[in-house]
């Protein structure tokens with residue numbers, strides 16, 4: 001839908017903010033522009049809606065040169081969200097959200113209904129509609145900013161560091177909300193951030209820019225993690241690249257073992273029949289209670305006060321191998337607890353089994369991708 005074709009931006013003082021940048025931004029997905037301060041992310045974003053005009057090169061929207069349509073028409077097809085939301089302080093939340101519909105000549109009631117619908121969509125309590133921006137938290141204001149950008153239902157959303165000014169917990173909530181909204185609405189989103197973890201979490205495609213506005217790498221996040229193009233990208237990705245890449249491997253192939261799982265009050269015979277040194281004890285519904293050392297389980301009467309904590313279980317097939325590994329590392333016995341969607345234990349998995357699954361996933365990704373390209377299995381995000 002959006003093609004940036006060999007675009008350069010030279011500001012009047014001679015600064016080259018963007019240097020011969022070419023990017024194909026796929027439809028209905030999130031493309032993230034990431035890179036250090038001053039590498040031309042904001043300039044690139046603003047060239048898409050012509051708040052900044054390129055010095056050289058062309059930006060094509062649906063195959064047509066963006067300069068050929070009136071700038072107001074172009075901007076109405078593109079919602080724009082900025083850091084700190086940029087709300088009109090003297091207008092209520094509902095009026096802020098209804099800004100563009102009102103400009104487009106919608107009646108008061110229709111615009112108000114639309115604002116209420118959007119507040120719900122972005123997770124805002126409708127009772128906030130009559131408040132002013134200063135009466136909202138930073139996170140709530142960002143949600144209003146997103147709702148306002150969505151108001152006239154534009155196919156494209158341009159987002160410039162929209163979540164940078166809020167604390168990490170609120171930020172995670174806003175990111176999750178954006179992914180959910182994107183699932184429902186299927187917008188074409190171009191998202192600017194300097195945070196590589198945010199880029200990896202949100203991006204279908206990630207463009208890493210370096211100073212001077214040059215493209216360092218353009219790839220799906222799993223490919224960035226597995227095959228950074230050069231030392232700059234590798235440094236920018238930071239530590240734990242291997243561990244973070246495990247987020248893209250599903251855990252479906254892990255087969256949880258059930259012989260070390262026993263219900264509370266199991267008989268001595270049942271316990272004696274198990275060779276495992278630690279047993280996971282469950283309640284009557286099959287939910288985990290904790291770990292017990294086998295030799296402590298005499299007569300099957302397990303006192304729940306003596307159990308070791310079971311840590312954080314994972315759901316095979318839903319969570320990634322990263323979550324499964326984390327589960328095993330956090331477990332006092334080194335075994336991860338597998339549960340179904342209702343939290344009932346389906347078995348336990350050792351670190352060794354997870355290690356084997358990681359090696360198998362690497363081999364499969366390498367084989368599927370052939371020389372130098374990412375395997376399909378890697379390109380799909382896994383929930384956990």
Ligand SMILES: Nc1ncnc2c1ncn2[C@@H]1O[C@H](COP(=O)(O)OP(=O)(O)OP(=O)(O)O)[C@@H](O)[C@H]1O
Pocket residue numbers: 011012013015016017035036037038039040041042043044194
């Ligand atoms: N109006 C302008 N006139 C001159 N130079 C500018 C102008 N706007 C931006 N620049 C310069 O262009 C370069 C790219 O700026 P830009 O804001 O696009 O970077 P960025 O990657 O978004 O940075 P940040 O992450 O710090 O927001 C910088 O060197 C900046 O100083």
